[in-house]
Amino acid sequence: MTTNSHEDDTYDVVVLGAGAGGMATAITAAHEGLRVVIVEKSPYFGGTAAFSGGVLWIPGNPHGQAANPHDTRAKARRYLEHEAGEHFNARHVDAFLDKGPDMVRFFEAQTQVKFVPTLYPDYHPDVEGGAPVGRSILAAPYDIRALGPDMARLRPPLETITFFGMMFNSSNADIAHFFKATKSLTSAAYVTRRLVKHTLELLRYRRGINVTSGNALAARLGRSVLDRGIPILTDTRLVELLRDDTGVHGVRVSGPAGEQRLMARKAVVLGTGGFSHDTERRDQAYGHARAGHEHFSPVPADNTGDGARQAEAAGGHVDIRYTQPAAWMPVSKVPLSGGRHGAFPHLLDRYKPGIIGVNRQGRRFTNESNSYHDVGAAMAQQAAQGGEAAMWLICDQATLRKYGLGYAKPAPMPVGGLVRKGYLQRGRTLEELAQRAGIDPAGLAQTVADYNLHAREGRDPAFGRGTTAFNRYLADPAHTPNPCVGPIERGPYYALKLVMGDLGTFDGIETDVVGRVLARDGRPIPGLFAVGNDRASVMGGNYPAAGITLGPIMTFAYITGRFLAGIDDGLVQADGAASASGAAGNALGPGGAGPAATDDLAVTTVVPPGVQVKA
Numbered sequence: 130m131t132t133n134s135h136e137d138d139t140y141d142v143v144v145l146g147a148g149a150g151g152m153a154t155a156i157t158a159a160h161e162g163l164r165v166v167i168v169e170k171s172p173y174f175g176g177t178a179a180f181s182g183g184v185l186w187i188p189g190n191p192h193g194q195a196a197n198p199h200d201t202r203a204k205a206r207r208y209l210e211h212e213a214g215e216h217f218n219a220r221h222v223d224a225f226l227d228k229g230p231d232m233v234r235f236f237e238a239q240t241q242v243k244f245v246p247t248l249y250p251d252y253h254p255d256v257e258g259g260a261p262v263g264r265s266i267l268a269a270p271y272d273i274r275a276l277g278p279d280m281a282r283l284r285p286p287l288e289t290i291t292f293f294g295m296m297f298n299s300s301n302a303d304i305a306h307f308f309k310a311t312k313s314l315t316s317a318a319y320v321t322r323r324l325v326k327h328t329l330e331l332l333r334y335r336r337g338i339n340v341t342s343g344n345a346l347a348a349r350l351g352r353s354v355l356d357r358g359i360p361i362l363t364d365t366r367l368v369e370l371l372r373d374d375t376g377v378h379g380v381r382v383s384g385p386a387g388e389q390r391l392m393a394r395k396a397v398v399l400g401t402g403g404f405s406h407d408t409e410r411r412d413q414a415y416g417h418a419r420a421g422h423e424h425f426s427p428v429p430a431d432n433t434g435d436g437a438r439q440a441e442a443a444g445g446h447v448d449i450r451y452t453q454p455a456a457w458m459p460v461s462k463v464p465l466s467g468g469r470h471g472a473f474p475h476l477l478d479r480y481k482p483g484i485i486g487v488n489r490q491g492r493r494f495t496n497e498s499n500s501y502h503d504v505g506a507a508m509a510q511q512a513a514q515g516g517e518a519a520m521w522l523i524c525d526q527a528t529l530r531k532y533g534l535g536y537a538k539p540a541p542m543p544v545g546g547l548v549r550k551g552y553l554q555r556g557r558t559l560e561e562l563a564q565r566a567g568i569d570p571a572g573l574a575q576t577v578a579d580y581n582l583h584a585r586e587g588r589d590p591a592f593g594r595g596t597t598a599f600n601r602y603l604a605d606p607a608h609t610p611n612p613c614v615g616p617i618e619r620g621p622y623y624a625l626k627l628v629m630g631d632l633g634t635f636d637g638i639e640t641d642v643v644g645r646v647l648a649r650d651g652r653p654i655p656g657l658f659a660v661g662n663d664r665a666s667v668m669g670g671n672y673p674a675a676g677i678t679l680g681p682i683m684t685f686a687y688i689t690g691r692f693l694a695g696i697d698d699g700l701v702q703a704d705g706a707a708s709a710s711g712a713a714g715n716a717l718g719p720g721g722a723g724p725a726a727t728d729d730l731a732v733t734t735v736v737p738p739g740v741q742v743k744a
């Protein structure tokens with residue numbers, strides 16, 4: 130491998146990582162006239178976004194106002210004050226609330242990125258400022274043939290959540306029809322049509338081409354990147370940042386064509402997706418991992434915390450400060466071909482009636498219908514108290530066949546293979562089940578007896594399942610009186626072990642609002658920026674709603690892209706430290722004291738000035 134210094138190329142902005150943060154920054158900066166390149170170490174663009182649900186939480190988004198016309202910026206801000214608690218950062222939160230709707234309007238007007246509304250309530254809708262609907266939007270489905278030959282470079286969806294490679298769309302009737310396929314002729318016909326279409330796609334393209342959710346978001350971002358002529362150098366590894374006393378000026382990378390120096394007139398942007406697979410930093414941050422409990426992340430294995438290490442080497446810092454340092458996701462380990470295991474994120478089953486979660490003592494320890502992050506936090510707490518960061522889901526045969534359990538699909542799909550492979554444990558009695566699963570038999574029998582006593586009346590006095598709109602949102606509306614609560618009656622019984630996983634990390638590189646990486650003294654490191662999960666989350670370690678990683682990620686990427694292009698959104702702090710130039714060769718002066726806060730979401734959703742100029 131040679132270093133082709135004569136092949137050096139100079140860009141305005143070099144972005145590391147072709148995920149949601151990196152691509153959104155690149156698109157915004159290029160839209161404003163900057164020359165941008167993206168360096169991506171994997172063979173794919175899309176990052177974790179391509180695995181994701183594709184939901185963005187943007188209070189005041191243009192799609193949500195019809196469903197929730199009474200929502201206001203002040204309510205959303207109050208909600209975040211409660212949710213972020215001691216970590217509430219007014220400057221960052223205000224920027225997010227002010228610019229989020231602008232970001233959505235920009236992408237929908239100027240790029241292939243489009244959204245549809247969802248009916249998600251906030252995850253803590255009863256907390257002051259929480260909303261029953263309207264703040265979460267979803268990437269619109271996409272036909273990836275629009276990517277042309279670059280279709281092969283789109284990261285495929287997470288293997289465990291597709292059905293023979295087919296994706297479901299949570300915003301339409303897909304899932305409902307699949308659940309009802311054996312009970313309704315309409316649903317059976319719908320499912321048959323979907324499967325035939327998908328099989329034809331597989332035969333012709335060797336993958337599903339009608340993608341939904343996060344794969345659609347990644348594809349739409351990728352198309353928009355390519356439309357602007359931004360190269361995505363896949364399979365290209367960062368060797369080092371090129372920096373001197375005056376700042377960061379480029380990168381040395383190694384790719385299929387050998388080593389290359391890419392110079393950056395304005396900035397190198399770290400968008401490498403956080404440290405989900407950096408075992409060293411994980412042990413430092415995650416108490417359960419440090420204590421030796423399993424952590425199995427569905428995040429792509431390429432997210433090894435490279436951005437954090439580069440930032441530290443350049444004088445930046447990553448503090449582990451949030452009580453919950455990552456977005457927790459309880460997962461089960463699915464046996465896949467070739468002896469591999471895949472992480473199955475438990476997004477649907479925990480909400481359903483007749484499914485409970487217990488610890489090794491056979492005891493319930495939390496409201497199973499809370500969000501994945503809250504259930505994960507309860508698992509982490511179990512570990513902190515000397516238990517295990519695990520949960521066994523328990524149900525009976527009727528419930529398993531009705532709703533499925535994890536990777537096990539509802540009837541008529543068979544489950545025997547998953548029992549034989551040890552994914553599911555089965556027992557004729559609760560005691561037999563407990564012995565097979567390694568749970569305390571007496572504890573489990575007592576728990577089920579106690580639970581059933583009230584569950585038959587649809588009540589859960591122990592943990593209050595079904596008491597919030599969010600609990601009920603993913604439950605079974607046809608099950609009365611409580612869509613989340615039903616008894617566990619007749620064997621055989623099933624158990625499925627969940628271990629801790631994450632959707633991405635919350636702790637990250639300290640930046641200012643516009644994404645400049647900050648040194649310990651608060652001064653920006655010239656020429657170095659961070660976006661996405663490389664940058665510390667604005668949520669303070671909490672998970673207030675569906676889409677609270679991708680919403681801020683795309684909003685702050687939009688802010689960073691515009692800042693790099695010299696657009697003054699009034700977000701640069703007026704204090705001495707942060708008003709110093711952060712972008713090498715881009716001596717932007719101090720801005721105002723911050724955006725004028727308005728309480729009216731409608732007022733904050735005006736088209737940003739930069740868009741009007743370019744339109």
Ligand SMILES: Cc1cc2nc3c(=O)[nH]c(=O)nc-3n(C[C@H](O)[C@H](O)[C@H](O)COP(=O)(O)OP(=O)(O)OC[C@H]3O[C@@H](n4cnc5c(N)ncnc54)[C@H](O)[C@@H]3O)c2cc1C
Nearest residue numbers: 146148149150170176177178182184402661662676678679
């Ligand atoms: C199953 C699942 C569902 C989810 N659903 C949602 C959801 O609906 N809503 C939501 O808000 N969040 C969701 N998330 C989380 C969300 O997907 C992530 O927070 C988000 O995609 C992170 O974006 P990012 O740009 O920081 O990183 P990524 O999207 O992961 O992109 C980082 C990129 O950097 C590349 N990279 C890594 N190291 C280097 C290097 N040294 N040089 C060059 N490139 C590098 C990686 O290969 C990757 O392509 C979900 C996550 C999972 C796993």
